[in-house]
Amino acid sequence: MDMHERPFMIELxxxxxxSWPNRIxxxxxxxxxxxxxxxxxGVYLWTVEYCGGYLIYAAGITRRPFEKRFxxxxxxxxxxxxxxxxxxxxxxxxxxxxxxxFWFQKNCAxxxxxxxxxxxxxxxxxxELLSNYRVFVAPITPxxxxxxxxxxAIMNTLYSTTGPTSTIPDRGMALAPRWxxxxxxxxxxxxxxxxxxLLEEFEA
Numbered sequence: 001m002d003m004h005e006r007p008f009m010i011e012l013x014x015x016x017x018x019s020w021p022n023r024i025x026x027x028x029x030x031x032x033x034x035x036x037x038x039x040x041x042g043v044y045l046w047t048v049e050y051c052g053g054y055l056i057y058a059a060g061i062t063r064r065p066f067e068k069r070f071x072x073x074x075x076x077x078x079x080x081x082x083x084x085x086x087x088x089x090x091x092x093x094x095x096x097x098x099x100x101x102f103w104f105q106k107n108c109a110x111x112x113x114x115x116x117x118x119x120x121x122x123x124x125x126x127x128e129l130l131s132n133y134r135v136f137v138a139p140i141t142p143x144x145x146x147x148x149x150x151x152x153a154i155m156n157t158l159y160s161t162t163g164p165t166s167t168i169p170d171r172g173m174a175l176a177p178r179w180x181x182x183x184x185x186x187x188x189x190x191x192x193x194x195x196x197x198l199l200e201e202f203e204a
Contacts, residue, residue, distance in 0.1 A: 008183065012043060012150070014191040016136035017054065021070045023130045032135050038067040040139035043150055045195065047134045048090050050164070053194025054134055055093060057085075057168055059154040063142035070135075077126050080115045083170060084125050087132045093164030098125040103170075136195070145176075150187060152177035153204035158197045165197030178204060 021033035032038050041062050047054035062069035076082055082101045089096035099122045102111065115122065140146075152175035158165055178184065185204045189195070 009186045009188060010140070010146075010150075011188045011190055012138040012140065014045070014136045014138050014189065014195065016045075017047070017134035017193065018137070020130045020133045020135060021067055021074070023127070023133075032070065032137070033067055037137045037139055039065045040137070041065060041142045042140040043138045043147065043154070044069075045136040045154075047136060047195065048087070048132055049134060050091055050093060050196060053196050054136070055090075055164055055168060055196050056154075056158060056198065057090075057133075058170065058173075059151050059158075061147040061151045063144065063147065066137050066139075074130070077130060078123070080122065084122060084129055086125070087128050090129075090168070091132070093168065095164075095168050098122065136191070146185070148176040149178050149182075149185065149204040151175065153187060153202055154198065157199055157202050161197045 015035070015037050016030075016032075018030050018032035018035055018037075021031055021038070023031070041064055044060050044062070044066060045054075046057045046060070048057070049055075060069075073082075077084070080099065080101060081103050083097060083103065084099040084101070086096040086098055099115070099118070102115075155169060155173060155175055156177060158169050159171070160166070186201060187204050188201050189198055191198075
């Protein structure tokens with residue numbers, strides 16, 4: 001790319017907030033499963049309400065319908081794969097973990113025993129978390145490499161901030177940011193609400 005040439009621009013039009021599919025809603029009446037976006041693919045955010053906007057826990061991507069991908073996420077949550085937070089703490093920007101999940105750890109016998117022994121507590125906390133998540137989706141063409149770069153750029157943007165926008169997201173995700181030989185892409189975010197830590201424009 002010529003040094004004077006402007007990078008290619010993509011606009012992410014965030015739709016939401018939606019509630020997690022097939023969960024009891026907490027103060028919101030727009031489940032993702034009832035939206036026209038549920039059958040599309042692209043980029044999504046898991047957030048909670050925070051300081052007049054939404055605090056992002058994670059960004060994800062899918063080349064399949066959002067609703068199908070979220071069914072997989074639901075199963076993973078219920079099976080103890082993902083991190084489960086204390087919801088009141090999360091909504092104040094405090095990362096208080098109730099269950100740290102099998103995601104970054106081997107599913108060893110001791111860990112499995114702990115999950116079984118705490119199953120009721122973890123199940124209650126998991127359902128509360130899913131009921132309080134606010135989901136945003138940005139449908140785009142499912143180009144695999146483009147999606148990977150956008151996901152990595154969003155997460156790395158959050159990691160580079162300070163305060164809760166940096167400390168709430170998990171570290172150690174399998175991200176695939178721009179390779180040195182790839183031309184940069186400018187990402188512009190368009191959202192009707194405040195998504196804390198997500199810049200209006202950033203590079204992927």
